[in-house]
Amino acid sequence: MLEVQQLAMHLDDHRFEWSFALPHNKLLAVVGGSGIGKSSLLNTLLGLRPAQSGKIFWCGQDVARLPLQQRPFGVLFQSHNLFDHLSVTTNLALGLAPSARLNTSQRKQLAAAAERFQLTELLAKRAGELSGGQQQRVALARVFLQNKPVLLLDEPFSSLDPALRADGLAWVKDMQREHGTTVILVTHHLAEMAADVDSVLEGVSSTLWKQYPAR
Ligand SMILES: Nc1ncnc2c1ncn2[C@@H]1O[C@H](COP(=O)(O)OP(=O)(O)OP(=O)(O)O)[C@@H](O)[C@H]1O
Numbered sequence: 001m002l003e004v005q006q007l008a009m010h011l012d013d014h015r016f017e018w019s020f021a022l023p024h025n026k027l028l029a030v031v032g033g034s035g036i037g038k039s040s041l042l043n044t045l046l047g048l049r050p051a052q053s054g055k056i057f058w059c060g061q062d063v064a065r066l067p068l069q070q071r072p073f074g075v076l077f078q079s080h081n082l083f084d085h086l087s088v089t090t091n092l093a094l095g096l097a098p099s100a101r102l103n104t105s106q107r108k109q110l111a112a113a114a115e116r117f118q119l120t121e122l123l124a125k126r127a128g129e130l131s132g133g134q135q136q137r138v139a140l141a142r143v144f145l146q147n148k149p150v151l152l153l154d155e156p157f158s159s160l161d162p163a164l165r166a167d168g169l170a171w172v173k174d175m176q177r178e179h180g181t182t183v184i185l186v187t188h189h190l191a192e193m194a195a196d197v198d199s200v201l202e203g204v205s206s207t208l209w210k211q212y213p214a215r
Pocket residue numbers: 011012014032033034035036037038039040041
């Protein structure tokens with residue numbers, strides 16, 4: 001279970017506060033008007049924005065004061081997930097080792113992920129040479145390799161056309177099925193994916209968030 005309790009963050013004049021609970025292997029959609037604090041929630045969970053108070057319990061442990069790499073979260077943003085000047089292979093390798101130097105078993109894992117995300121032909125290219133859809137596939141393959149138990153998705157497919165957006169969501173659902181990943185997804189397209197969502201967190205104001213079952 002992921003339990004966020006009165007997690008508060010201040011950004012200039014804005015004050016945000018979030019509370020919600022999400023069982024393992026479930027998908028939470030975060031919705032609400034522009035500027036209400038959806039991306040800020042993900043940034044605060046990650047520790048990219050420091051929380052003033054509150055708790056983030058994961059499997060009973062409060063992770064709110066841990067450094068980013070020790071938190072259970074993997075993340076995929078709308079863009080800028082990759083190092084454009086590095087090859088697809090190196091970008092993927094960084095999901096397995098901070099040095100990108102891999103042992104034999106890690107190299108096999110990388111090759112299998114490339115195969116699965118249809119990236120084998122692209123491995124030698126620089127990430128900056130790829131289309132937007134291909135880049136998001138590489139970024140998705142990298143979070144797949146990282147294998148963090150909770151995946152934070154900040155509208156990662158929103159700039160793609162509806163067919164690619166559906167593909168992206170299908171990959172996420174596959175990952176969830178196989179690894180038991182818990183997913184938090186910021187979206188403006190709730191209606192398109194209603195069947196895949198378990199729970200909704202809706203911002204009424206920056207400090208008032210309602211959680212309800214998706215169906
Ligand atoms: N670096 C920053 N410095 C100051 N204020 C910021 C900063 N980043 C975001 N904000 C403000 O914080 C508020 C919440 O922003 P956030 O990006 O979390 O909203 P959002 O719900 O994700 O919006 P959208 O749907 O438009 O992406 C907004 O009013 C925004 O202007």
